[in-house]
Amino acid sequence: MSTEQYNEGLVTHHPAFIDGHSVDIPTLKILQQDGTVYEGAELPDIDQALAERIYKTLVFHRVLDERMIAAQRQGRVSFYMAALGEEAASVGSAAGLADQDMIMAQYREQGALMYRGFTLDQFMNQLFSNEQDLGKGRQMPIHYGSNELNYMTISSPLGTQIPQAAGYAYGQKMQGKDAVTICYFGEGAASEGDFHAGLNMAAVHQAPVIFFCRNNGYAISTPAEEQFAGNGIASRGVGYGIKTLRIDGNDILAVLKATQEARKYCIEEGKPVVIEAMSYRLGAHSTSDDPTGYRTKEEEEKWQAHDPILRMKQWMLNQSWWTEEQDSEIFEQLREDVLAALKVAEKIDKPALEDLVSDVYDQVPEMLEQQLNELKAHIKKYPDAYPVTSGRIK
């Protein structure tokens, strides 16, 4: 391919500037807020069992988020990030994948991990960084990960997983695996250099990766219009030569349909896809944030009317796949379960002292052995100052 081809296309003899907004990007919508389907809309591949699994995941998500925000306010957990109002994006997309597909998330996709089967206790163990946390208590709350469930452990620096997802997917393809990688990020992270690096690498090297952008309107306090000037994130996918789709991110059927189609394309063509899911972050960015400082109550209320969970519930009721009784029952049961699990997890011991120095390398090097031994001797001398570990040193 050369630059020559561009000279042979449409020719004009007057300067004709174009911009991203002159590219019309349609938004896929299937489900209306009252639970009815748009006329002519095509449903995703879904039956009652799948619908129930998705809906129960959404409820678990909502209950855990609400409970953990409260737990953080009570000082029981140091930090939390909820996804109130945008749960459909992660849950619906995870439901459109196969179990062997790798999930590389940013930090607000606990819904995808729930869908894969991460248990309530596993969530709690990570949130309380106790000795049963798969991450051995090394990262802040919400940095989940599970090799068994193909969910890459979260990294705090924003956007770093984007080029990694391109590499991961390229490896899957090279080894002839029937698998893709999905990579989640927000519209804020799409400003990072890694976004551009990752999309370009995936496009040029034809990696079967789904870049899933949750455009939820805010990056902490910075609104989308101060984040980018183009036509959202979708227009950039087009620029990199990647098939791109914009969807209503609060419409679970649209999210599911888009992901099912994207996965099929990735596998068949061995190429990437960009999906931009338009949504709204109803809650705070994290428990360290207070959105009343930068947006109005009216704006939030407007978006509350687009609640994706209510929308799906309405559809389930309309299908006669769900009842109000079932609904109250499951909410109540989950609230009890979450509280009980929280009480157990917060009492489990912190990780052992040895976990300070393991996993830096594949084996603990001599200098770290030495530093650990010196530390143990010191703790033994001042046991009261280090109550978490002093009683457990052998």
Place this chain on the structure above:
Amino acid sequence: MAQMNLLQAINNALDIAMAEDDSTLCFGEDVGYFGGVFRATSGLQEKYGKARCFNTPLVEQGILGFANGLAAQGSRPIAEIQFADYIFPAFDQIVNESAKFRYRSGNEFDVGRLTIRTPYGGGIHGGLYHSQSPEAYFAHTPGLKIVVPRNPYQAKGLLLAAIRDDNPVLFFEPKRLYRAAVGEVPEEDYQLPLGKAEIVKQGSDVTLLAWGAQMEIIEKAADMAEADGISCEVIDLRSILPWDVETIANSVRKTGRFVISQEAPLTAGFASEIAATIQQECFLHLESPIARVCGLDTPYPLALEKEYQADHLKVYEAIKRSMDY
């Protein structure tokens, strides 16, 4: 045994690694059909195909991000950064991602199969942006291994060990020696140990330590000092991280004098770390202060390169000062 220059030795190691494991990939800017600007990957695309040896877009953070993903997936990526001076756009991917992947996930995931190759160092009239020795920046980051070979034989054995090591390894290649250094290199497979220094020459009066291209300099200074009747023990550190404290400390306990030389600027270079550790280990054995002979605390200059360098004469003077203390 064959005669090879340093580039041929590296090319030979890459060839062996790619032949033994289908999941081994070489990529970076211009490494494909052209074989890299220094030709280190010459012939590999021809032999192993475009899918396993390829050019990337011009994006260092993309190269390392892509490599991290491949390594986490179970492939064995060997990523090339065209000049060590241009590794900084990839700094976040190396320092925050490669180095911490295993630790932060509690060993659920790792990128241990990753190797990063990059030419470093000066003396090639390359000026500010083609001459830097950035090893110390990475040495401050737990989780990485850092290796610097001094000649073709070392380069092949250490690179094969780096590729097969189950930790991410940064492999800095002394580009001044790419074609200048020629030596005997076995054509068959062999490995040299990571994390171990090598005593290149035994001596009793003073210990001289360096790594990479700087080894030539201290060997030359040692020859001058020997002519004055000073017996020098010459050691190649080989691995910056983890580094071989024991071999160095044993030597300094024996000689009582210690001169370290590095190409990089003096302040906060890896020589400083070595000096601090060795004075703690060997305090009562030292006959004179530990000396560091380094580049100046300036960017690497173009016209006055020779003045800037920690050359053999500066090392020779440091040896004499140490002896006369």
